[in-house]
Amino acid sequence: MPVPVSQMWTVATYVLKQKLKGRKQYPLVLMLEPLFRCNLACAGCGKIQYPAHILKQNLSPEECFRAVDECGAPMVSIPGGEPLLHPQISEIVAGLVGRKKYIYLCTNALLLKEKIDQFKPSKYLTFSVHMDGQREHHDFSVCKEGGYEEALDGIKEAVERGFRVTTNTTLFDGANPKSVRAFFDEMMNLGVEGMMLSPGYSYDKAPDQQHFLAKSRTRQLFQAILSNRKRGWRFNQSPLFLEYLMGRRDYKCTPWGMPTFNLFGWQKPCYLLQDGYADTFAELMQATEWSHYGSESGNPKCANCMVHSGYEASAVDQTFSSLKGLVATVRATLFSRYEDADAMSALDQPQKSVFMPDTLVKIGSSRPESKEVEA
DSSP: OOSOHHHHHHHHHHHHHHHHTTOSSOOSEEEEOSOOOOSOOOTTOOGGGSOHHHHTOOOOHHHHHHHHHHHOOSEEEEOSSOGGGSTTHHHHHHHHHHTTOEEEEEEOSTTHHHHGGGOOOOTTEEEEEEOOSSHHHHHHHTTOTTHHHHHHHHHHHHHHTTOEEEEEEEEOTTOOHHHHHHHHHHHHHHTOSEEEEEEOOOOTTOSOOSOOOOHHHHHHHHHHHHSSOOTTOOBSSOHHHHHHHTTSOOOOOOGGGSOEEETTEEEEEOSSOEEEEESSHHHHHHHSOGGGOSGGGTOGGGTTOOOHHHHHHHHHHHHTTOHHHHHHHHHHHHOOOOOOHHHHHHTTSOOTTEEEESSOOOTTSOOOOEEEEOO
């Protein structure tokens, strides 16, 4: 089972309590960014484009705990930047484990073997390792030669020591469905608990603005990848959200479901957009004009977004909103093969927008030029 029963029970009872209290807007996962700096310069990420004086800053453990307590969500995702660069990350994690929060520490795993002794295996702690595909694709995506092998070593070490480990994969335009499916096999063979998927979002600061997916392309890609699914694949996320990515469901964005707290405060309206900051979580919830966001709002920044931080909470909410939603979730969990002859044949069709590097670069240098090749 990709998610422990205790975690599923915690989330289920939490959501049901919100329903009984009549709350339509409630947080499910707190996105806690304790720093922005990173030891990679990924082409699709804008976080490290901040000025040097911002990149040097960290949230203190006390600031992190205050945000977690204020928000009240049962799960905490710790992205960045690279969280393992935070000098007090083990103290932050220990404090959240003590609060019985389910933590997903998002890491590129380059420092995982070096830092792993600072942590203890716990059902509350998961290392969510950024893996963007098979070796060549991953190395190009993170702009580091050998990045795949280093991440693999970190995953193996963590699994061997008894830690919960998942992978976190962001897919961009030009991703090869056949390669992605082979990548799933590689990750399952490592013994990870499950995999998480999301289409890429076009950060304004990201160096590469060419390869973010539009909605129609997103659905085509995920339909090809997730149809005719192998029984051995395990996904650590809502099965209804996966159906949404495949175009089998439609949801409205619920950006309050995964609120973000970082160096600047509570980010409006979500992890992906920066339309100002609130001083408190209550202010974020009350003062944000939520109707201005989501694809149905007409906001051009939201037009092509199908990212988990906006839509997975919507899927989880549907699960517990009615008996129909619960039955749909059970069905999607038990009958996840999704046999589709057209999707199967699409795997053998040439991919016209796969970009490969002429050369890969070391951290700190500029992003390499890329050229278009046929898959």
